[in-house]
Amino acid sequence: MRDTAIMHCLALCRAARAQQGAALAQTLDQLEAGLAALGSQPEAEEAALALDLAGYVTSWSDGAEQMFGYSAAEAVGQHVLFLYTDDDEGSIAELVVEADNATAEVRRRKKSGEAIWVRLSITLVEEGGKAGDGTDNDTGNDAGGAAGMHVRLTRMKEGLSAAEKTSLHARIIEETDQGVLVTDADERIVSINSAFTRITGYTMAEAIGKTPDLLRSGMHGAGFRSQARAAMAGGAPWRGEIMGRRKNGDLFPQSVIVSAVRDEHGRISHTFSLFTDISVHKDAEARMQRMANYDALTGLPNQGLLMQLLGQAMTEARRTHEPGALLVVEITRLGSISDTLGHDVGNALLVEAGRLLRSRLREGDILARLDGNKFAIALPRVERREQAALVARKLVEVLAAPIGVGRRSLQVGTHVGIAVYPEDAQEPGALLRGADVAAMRAGTSMEPALLFFSEEMNQHAKEHLRIESELRDALANGELLLYYQPKVSLRSGRIVGAEALLRWRHPVRGLVSPGVFIPVAEETGLIMELGDWAIEEACRQIRQWHDAGLEMPPVAVNLSARQFDTGLPQRMAAVLERHDVSPEQVMLEITESLLVRGADTVIGIMNDLVAMGLALALDDFGTGYSSLAYLKKFPISTLKIDRAFVIGLPHEENDCAIARAIVTMAQQMRQEIVAEGVETEDQMTFLRDLGCDQLQGYLFSQPVPAVDFQRMLGEGRRLALPHPHAERARTGAPVAQCS
Missing domain, CATH: 3.30.70.270 (Reverse transcriptase/Diguanylate cyclase domain)
Structure with a gap:
């Protein structure tokens, strides 16, 4: 069998020599000589033995004694299983023979305990001791046992033979996805592999005898040729990336290794190049670079x-x-x-x-x-x-x-x-x-x-960042609190409600104006946390007042447009339930800017809140851009006249006209009217005569801490209202007219 394999390798070498051309003749001749020498080596170890039908050894050759270490006296009479390794769980190969002259590669154990690989050849023996030849003439005879031939397979222990290595290496080179290029001492191509043709487009017939310059693109780096020649002259292998040119003219990036090949005397006989088409990798790298450095939408x-x-x-x-x-x-x-x-x-x-x-x-x-x-x-x-x-x-x-x-x-x-x-x-x-x-x-x-x-802008930006940072700390450290500004009835003078206003007591700067930190909170998104905190704190305070036996009017809490989403009704229900507060005790104030954002969605959220029993007030009315056509659809119970239109009453004609229009519209829509920022009795009298329902302002009280508001309620503090006709008697002018 070994001879057959060697002859096959020699035939392959001759075929390869004919295919590659004369350029590789010398190299292939050397390989052929090596294979022929391998064929002249002594035969490998062989062992012969015979078994009866039960598997017991009946004959033991000298070769068997040398291979396994047992003498004939020790082996004959023993069952063949004494040669089996401990981990062999298969059937007894010598007795299970499907055809005469069967072969198999198996492991066997020597007397020393060493496990070896052998090729087992089994021949059936007739009762008379004659070996069968497997023809029909033997079918009438009964087998009397089996003769086994064991050939030691040293390659299993010692590795591949030289011929097998040569064949294996050739197959690896041919099947690799790297292009292989071999040149002789004259830099002429003498061998290529299939990957070379697949990558470059050049067939063997087109490449053999040419120089590697057929792949040159002219785009190599300045030092490439000198470095590659140094590697070809026996220096260290050169590795790098260069640009190649395919047969069709297309350029492609390649990763290259160039090195020299020496013969048995140490002389350089050939050089070889291994190269890989890295177009896909370069494209991926370019895409990654683009993703990292360019905007996906605009390409900028x-x-x-x-x-x-x-x-x-x-x-x-x-x-x-x-x-x-x-x-x-x-x-x-x-x-x-x-x-x-x-x-x-x-x-x-x-x-x-x-x-x-x-x-x-x-x-x-x-x-x-x-x-x-x-x-x-x-x-x-x-x-x-x-x-x-x-x-x-x-x-x-x-x-x-x-x-x-x-x-x-x-x-x-x-x-x-x-x-x-x-x-x-x-x-x-x-x-x-x-x-x-x-x-x-x-x-x-x-x-x-x-x-x-400008530097002033820079300072403003730094102040903005400082406020944002300290405001986050304020939320965590309990520096926020609510003040309450009473709402007073213009009919009875009694306190009928309050607006909860957020305050920040800074540990160093004292009370910080909402005009300073609310815009920062709106811009940074902190207003969501501030708003949620305000609702939570207001409900907690209402519950505390209720437990103290105080009859509490509704408390209004301002909502940011950011808070007004589809989850608001659920959040409000959770807060009310957590503090056991009735919805009628809470009013939510919104601004006109909210109304211009998707009216249909906003109306749906409002209806859910009102269905829970919460009242809605429109704050700072007249300063935004709300559509009156939409306004009539909103379930708003209260309109608040912005202080910007109150400050000029009753002397500014335009403010008087706007206030009158707001009150008239609210009355037609059966909405309660609250005037903010009322500071003088003249303003109060004018608004009362217009039909305004409530006022809120410094005329009665500025925003006060919870304990002060509780005391005002407990004392039954009231607003002193003038006689309805006192203004007419004093000035002689019709009531609710501008002077």
């Missing part, structure tokens, strides 16, 4: 890449002493457009806005998209600050005209913040913060549409 650089490019520009500016600028462009109305027409329209609008901005910039200017509705523009070189303002005005103008998105024409607003380097900042992060702060400040009013960053 993102903030991370902007910081890198801006840093390079600022470094260059320091060298050349040329100033630059960074603009942050904030696009307004994008949220309402997305809510109304869908996010697809909003996204398309952002893409078109980016295209329009790019059209107004120089080639060297950098346009990037920040988060949400903000873009950033880096102007690496500006001659003076005014030049940045001129660019900003161009950007505002291009976005001022209606923007076409599909068949729609959409209008947006724009605010621009500008920071200049090195004047405003020395590093990219600070410059971006400055421009962003300026954009936010520009967005607080309609004009101007653009603002330059």
Whole structure:
């Protein structure tokens, strides 16, 4: 069998030599000589033994004694199982023979305990001792036993033979997905594998005899050829990435190893190259780079890449002493457009806005998209600050005209913040913060549409961050409290309700005005936590007053628009149940800005709240943009006249007209009217004569702590109301008329 395998390998070598051509003749001749020498080696160990039908040894050869270590006297008469290894759980191979001359590779145990691999050949023996030949002539004879031939398989212990290694290595090279290229001393290609053809497109006939230059793209690095030649001359293998060219002309990136091959005398006979097409890896790397550095929607650089490019520009500016600028462009109305027409329209609008901005910039200017509705523009070189303002005005103008998105024409607003380097900042992060702060400040009013960053803005931004941080601590440390401002009936003068107002007692600065921290809370989202805390605390206080035997009028709690979502009714029910408070004891105050957001959804939430027994009041009425057509659909029980319209009563004609219109409308809609900010008796008298139901203001009381409000209720404190006709008697003018 060994001879057959060797002859087969030799035949393969001759076929390969004919296929590869004369260039490999010498190498293949050497391989053939090695295989022939292998065929002339002595035969391997062989052991012969015979068994009876029960499996007992009846004959034991000298070869068996040498292979297994047992003498004939020790072996004959024993069952063949004494040669089996402990882990062999199969059947007795020598007795289970499906056909004559069966062979198998099995493990057997020597006398020393060593386990060896052998090839077992089994021949059936007739009763007369004659071996069967497997022909029909033998079918009439009964088998009298079996003769076994064991051949020691040393490769199982010692590894592959040289021929087997050669064959295996050839198959591995042929089946690998790496291209293999072998050249001779003249740098002529003498061998390639299938992967070479698959990657490059060149067949064996087209490549053999050529030089590797047929793959050159002309785009190698400057040191490639010298480094590769050093490896071919016997130096360390060269590894790197280069650009190759396929047969069809396409370029492709490849990872390459170049090394030399030495013969048995140590002389360099050939060189080889292993290469892999890494186009897929490069494409994936490019996609990852794009995902990391570019905005997925607009394709513009993102903030991370902007910081890198801006840093390079600022470094260059320091060298050349040329100033630059960074603009942050904030696009307004994008949220309402997305809510109304869908996010697809909003996204398309952002893409078109980016295209329009790019059209107004120089080639060297950098346009990037920040988060949400903000873009950033880096102007690496500006001659003076005014030049940045001129660019900003161009950007505002291009976005001022209606923007076409599909068949729609959409209008947006724009605010621009500008920071200049090195004047405003020395590093990219600070410059971006400055421009962003300026954009936010520009967005607080309609004009101007653009603002330059200033140190005063910087201080304001730092104060904003300080307030946010300390406000979070205030929530955790119990520094918040509620004050209560009474609502007084203009018919009886009695306290008929109160508004719970949030206060912050700072451990260092004392009471902080709500006008300072409420805007910060709204902007940062902390208003949700503040609002939930206020509702919880108001209900807790109502329960405490009730337990103290105090007959408590309804307490109004302000709601932020952020709190007004579909989960609000459920949250309110949980708070009322937690403190065992009746819904009639709580009123929720909302502002007009809430009413313009998806009226149908808002009405549904309002109806759920009213169905629970809660009352709703519309705060600061007249200062927003609520539609009267929608207003009549809202289940609102109370309208509050904003203090802005009360302060001019009864002397300002416009304030008088607005107050009269609000009261008349509320009466027609059977809603209760509360006037805020009442500070004088003249204001009170005018509002009372108009038919206003309640007042709230310093005329009666400023907001007070819970304990003071409790005392006012306990004392039955009342507002002194003038006689209904006292004003007419004093002035001679009709009641509820402006002077």
